[in-house]
Amino acid sequence: MKTIDLPKSSTALREGNVRNLTEHVVEIVSDSGEGAQKCGQSFGTIAARMGYGVWTVEIIPAEIQPPARSVAGASGNRIRFASSPVTNGGDDADLVIALNEQVLLGRVGEMKPGCTILLENKWKDDPDSSVAGAYQRTVDDLDQAGFKVREVPMEEECLKHVSNARRGKNMFVLGLLCGIYEFDTQLAREQIESIFAKKSRAVIDANVGLLEAGFAWARENFDLRIRIPATRPDQPLVVANGNTAIALGIVASGMKTCAMYPITPATSASHYLSEIFEKVGGFVHQAEDEIAACCFAIGASYAGSCAVTITSGPGYSLKQEAIGLAVMAEIPLVVVNVQRGGPSTGQPTKVEQGDLLTTVFGSHGDAPKIVIAAASIEDCFYSIITARKIAETFNMVVVVLTDASLATAQTLFPRPRYDESWHAPPIDQSPVPKGALRYDWDPETGLARRFIPGQPNGMHAVTGLAHDRRSRVAYDPRINQEGLQNRSKKLVTLQKTLKTPPVFGDGEGDLLVVGWGSTRGAIEEAVRRVRSEGEKVSALHLRFIQPMPPGIGDILRRFERVLIVENNWSDRADGAGIDEDNRRYSALALLLRARYLVDADCWSEVMGQAIKPATIENVIREKLS
């Protein structure tokens, strides 16, 4: 994509300065508390309402109140919007707006060469000479580096309308953007009305005033417009981030209990859910810790009301023993792990897919559980519904993996239509036939009917100890063997019902790129780009990681080479000291190599952010060359 050239002086708009494009990536950054996030979200919402495909990414500082004008304190939003639907955050930024030059510094690595930068210029005349000096040096450096810096008197312009420019500058910025991209100002006004709906008329008017001022300023001082055609959708769409989608999925699934302990980046799902549950019935239990949360959910499920517990890495580790209990006692349970950077406290707000193996193999002993990885924000919604259903049908633990990128990114997807079959059935209170056994494992499927408290004749004590068909503690090793076999068999039973995932591109070729979870959009975009140049590259994306659907091995073998792309650690084959005997493969690569005996290679990174399509494109090209 070409970069925009902003002339330094105000001139009449010439036709040549109108750029007709199909997409743009915009970033808005500020100190935390200056409202760049709100501005970015609003811009994204307006874009969505105009009919653009949109994907927004939060830029979040690690601390709640980082020092002002600090590199690590950058807070804001990145918005990718395009004429057609978008499935990921895209590549580097085309245009960046910053409220000070320091927050910009940490973002330089994310900007396209020649990227346009609109920078608040009030720091130039700061009474503190070190501030003024830092500002000037940064502007010079950015110029030198080829960026097109445009200094904007944001504070000065805002002060013409309000007495405190710090509050409201973000709406001036929103106006600037609407001016540059020729957005519908009526929609922008409506957006302000809705953000400040609970505030006074005066506040709304002041913000609308700033929006219009920004819009007018851009029109008068920039002779640049970026025109990206929008198409109104032909079906209703919803705008949501992954955590919102999960909360909605929980409601749709009919689950009424969500037990959790606050942890980034999973918490916002429970915030939203608490609110909805107030109206629908059901409740969010904030437990004293994640162990208690998991046990509470297990208790509710055991009592007949299938429950969900939602967490992220450190909390997921704490739940392991309880997950094993649910596996052993065959109690349905939905666990959501919104992965973040690890190990340990790791990178709480950052993106990583580091928990795949701990999810598949976690908890001691052989503890078979189902693992579904949501591949998109829309999928977050449907995965929960599927998970609840499978959990109750198979009396198993179903873990839904998402990650920080899905959790906080917003995008559009077709509005779900509620289907009554999603809803959990009422709690069975009918009498159990006399003499029926709790673990009367079906020899074909390994399934056994659950007896729920309240059902006459169903009395039994579930236990995490090895047990026989009556749920009595087993002292005979053959009984232990039988239990393990039946719990394992349930995975086979489910596996036979799964569909082989579709291949993106041709069913055979030179290279197959395989991924799981949040990387789907970026991988397929990268594959599409290289395919458009005639390369025989396809992609395969796995939603069910355990059990693996049938037919995967056949697909892998139809390609000359297989490359697994993930957002987690792996050794590079050519890394110092690395050879075939010690190379550590990425998680999915390890699983696929072990299961299908294919010599699949892997490429992964742990940069704390979603992998960009351009990065994957380069990796593919390198692999092909």
Place this chain on the structure above:
Amino acid sequence: MTTCNLIPECCRHSGDDALTVEDYGRALPRWCLGCGDHAILAAVQRFCRDEQLPPEKTVCVSGIGCSSRFPHYMETYGFHGIHGRALPIAEGIKMARPELNVFVSTGDGDCCSIGAAHWIHAIRYNMDMTVLLHDNEIYGLTKKQASPTSPRGLTTNTTPRGSYLNPLNPLSATLGVANVSFVAQAVDWIPDILHEIIRMAYHHKGFSFVRILQRCPAYLPNTFEARVKDPSSVRLLTHEDGLVPTPAIARVYGNQEEHDPLDIHRAREIASVSDPIPVGILYRDPAVPRYEDSFDSDRTDTAETTGTALERELDKITIQASA
């Protein structure tokens, strides 16, 4: 067995249908001979029989330990959980199904050590359940390690020179937590009082915490012996709103104190003294709110109401198709 012949509907089982103590028993308990857990089991079974608790509406929950085998020996629903986590499991059950009778059996290691965080918070949640702390002052199942309630100086397999720390006092600890609503103490060797305290604990609507001094003849044959033999080692807490001992009991256990279960200050003083052993209701406040009542559990959501609610939420984030 007392039956309710006047109004048969008021009892689920009456006349010949009445459940016996044996009906509440399942497998033969595998505890050691003379283990206090036998007495606790007998008291609970007797209580269930007296109240004719429907076995299918009753759930016994436990963690791990000798005492936590309890649910396997009750012909009710049961949940033998994992070490330390009986309480959160029981909370989940109660929250999902407030109409169920929930009993929890937990050991001194299970409750006061590995599960201590849950214990503190369970008191605060004050959910309606009867919690029996089988306190044998030792880790039984893992073979004689010091527990948080072991007396200082007790020689165990992990404290060959005698345990180094003062014991934690489960009564004082419980009485120190916000929302505490019922605290009682019993000893396994006075079955009638144990039974009576379990009855009062059950009828208290809230988190009823009963610490039961429980003999472990296998590992601490001497710790309890002197106390069992000497009735004056026990001080009965009596009150018209608390324990009213039968004349027979009162004759044997003459060491008594009148204590009003509403008096938390005196309850704390009583709790702090372990010799003589206070037995009775230390504290009871029926007015403490219960966590399960914070949520409207009556609201039955059907597929239809869920669908309506979901559509309403979706409306808020919908972008309509072009006309």
